[in-house]
Amino acid sequence: MITTASASLSPEVLKDARRRERRVAWRQTRVAWLFIAPAVFMVSAFLLMPVVFNIILSFTKWQKFTGLDKFAGFANYARLFNVPYFSEALSNTAIWVVGAMVLPLAFGLGLALLLRNMPLQETFKSLFFLPKVLAPTAVGAIWYYVYAPHGVLNSAVAGLTGQPFDVGWLYSAQTVTPSVIFTFVWQTVGITMVLLLLGLAAIPRDPIEAARVDGASGWQIFRHIIWPLLLPTVLVVTILNVAAGFTTFDLLWVMAGDYPGKRTLSLAVYMYYESFSNGAWAYGSAVAVVLGAMVIAVTAALAVLQSRVEKNIR
């Protein structure tokens, strides 16, 4: 006859054991809470609380130091559609997001594939990565002088063509956003390339060798083996760049500081001017909420896509 250990113990002993277990578990929970408490406090105090406060603000009439105690309902959100600058800022942000998503990835992937089996790979990697170690404000200051009316770019074109060349790259609605995006790409392509190189290094050689033996072309290998296996890394890079595209501020602040239309160059810049320059704190908060919601929605969609891709690979 087989008896279990618990069956042979009296109810009191079992009760006591369970109590002891609960005590240990509670002690462990306490220790766990002690360790995560600073992080919880920091995230709550400096991230969640301001976000909640910002959302509350967006429903008030706070403008120029008054109206904080007056409920505005959705008036600030309705105003977004009445003010032409919001739609301009929104469309520029869309250009930024697409540019920040596609261009660093395209150039970074090209460079990664080019450098993968190249001699002096480390040297080139360091060279392309170098702009990333510079502060965006420093990068902006450097490129400001590249794009200035009598700056490096115009002088170079004039020197090459022998004709006067005077394009106000940072003073025209048509050229200012592409110019700053180009600078963003210049700074971001290095880190994108490094991340993709890491992704490429993690791809097993066997399927590639097998495909090669089966007579697959380089493009077929890339299309059917490398790209699907690299996709999780591509999506991580895309999420990072999309978030940067949505919230870009520093480069625009430094490079386009002299452009009268600077306030609509991105939603982040527009939010700054509405809140801090015009004193429309509540309306600026509504812009921030919309911006935050867009960032969350797009990154969440990309994250879902990433998890599906990873599941498929497994």
Add this chain to the structure above:
Amino acid sequence: MSYLKTIAALGLLTTVSVGSAFAQDLSIYSDKTPWNAGMTGVAADASTASGQTIKLQEITPTDKYQAFMQTSIAGNNVPAFFTWWNGQQLSDVVATGIAADLTPYWDKAIADGDFTAAQRDLVSVDGKPYGVLLNVANWVVFYNTAAFEKAGIAAPPTTWAELMADADKLKAAGYTPFNAPTSGGWMPFIWFSQLVLGNDPDAFVGLTDGSVPYDGPAVKKAFEIWGDMYSKGYFTDPREQDDSKFFANGTAAMFLIGDWHSGQFADLGMKPGVDFKTFLMPSVDPAVPQSVIVEASPIVVSKAALDANPDLGKAVQAMMGADVSNILGSQSQVYNGNLKGTPPNDIIKADNDLVAAAKPRALVRWWEAVPSQIQGDLVAAMGAFMLDPTPETAAKSMSTMQAINADYWANK
């Protein structure tokens, strides 16, 4: 537990120390960097009078300074003194309750013969003065005497037709007639407002109180003239960020600006009254009486600082004295209107005489008169036109400005 007590005590001590340090840090905040020497002198004189150390802190350009001050006021961390603007801008600050009522100081200054009651009105809201006058300026057209001579212009123009004819002569002589920068986040309003008020001063006033639209006939006419002047090559490259460069180096022959700019030109090596002189801008429409823009910049005093430190009252009174007026004049060629003070140069003296003789209608500058919540947004649309002075951009700028304007007044 004793550790916790020690940490709490240290934290409290640090807070108190930092708080005390801030409390002792008395400053005059300003965005008027070209007046650094004069403002430094004002701070020194105020320090001596009050027995406190008052330092000058500068932030530029103007839009960043405004943003800084907005957050300072919202954060209840207002500097003891700060330069500001009169009109609507001052009303907004006064509405917050942070500005000190300076009635006793103004009463004494008027009784002492330093200022007049009319001057007090320049910095008053609802009949009470909330600022010390830092600058009182007439907006005039500066002209380069050598350029006028080379172009064969014997005397400054007195009508719009003469002005345009002179612009053509200057163009033919190799000069750009007018210096027109977009720098500092505010300068695009200069020609816009001048062309509106030159045709219809009442419409100019109406733009600032919401009764006249920014896409109405008065504004359309101003944009037409502005665009026509651009097409004739009358204006300098708006991308230049040094606002005085083209006038000081002789590229541009005329510069419409407040006469406080004379100090900047003097600093750049031009001799007031010799290398450059001024005239009053004629009306565009000869049937419209001449107007002149009067600009007054106040120094606002924090009520909290003055209440906490009554000695600062001595600093306020000193700022209204002739000594400070002369310091501003001699160091930065700025005139604050003190009747016992000496106008800093012949230009400012001559401008006062010109205004006294012509008796034009005095108008508050657009920047001060327009609601501060929308001034930056409106200026951005004017600047967009200056960078691309086409009829299409003019139409877009007018439509944008009116949308912003209508939205503001509808939600006020």
